[in-house]
Amino acid sequence: LPAPPSSAVLAAHWRPYIELCIERFGASRCMFESNFPVEKMGIGYAALWNAFKRIAADASDDEKRDLFSGTARRAYRLA
Template identity: 75%
Template structure:
């Protein structure tokens, strides 16, 4: 947040929903971590030069024990795990400053590519077409100057 405020003309992209953590000293403290993360993200969202990438939390949240489960999470399970974080980011930054991301090949250790994108679709299934266009393409086109 300090960096974004110090350089208001810079286009800054925060990756992986701001990197909430769920392992090491943060394990077993999900509610506390979420509250602190949300407060920090709300502060960052006040900086109009910051956009956020939605995804890339496969390892950071440690919400799914990949080594003990017989199969990767389904898109429904992933949507349930990541939904509160992604929905919070969309609420704080808006669809014009938020974009879905894949973190492949890293995320391949925990979920397939199609299941990942299906999870994103599940999370925003109730959103308007305009919001979906922003999240799935529009914001990335604008931020990365792809048009």
């Protein structure tokens, strides 16, 4: 079986699509890893998490907070 993709490969492939979504909807309406149980079928958690960190590297602290936790807390009424 082929090896799972690395976080660098995932980030390179997904970056244009994710950045477009963030540009169109704003970080306050986007969240990372909301689909992890489905994604883990082909991608490990560490690779997925690190790919999102690579994609968000140039985002502001507020945007990162929304993408990694804030939007999910609001959407799922956890805060």
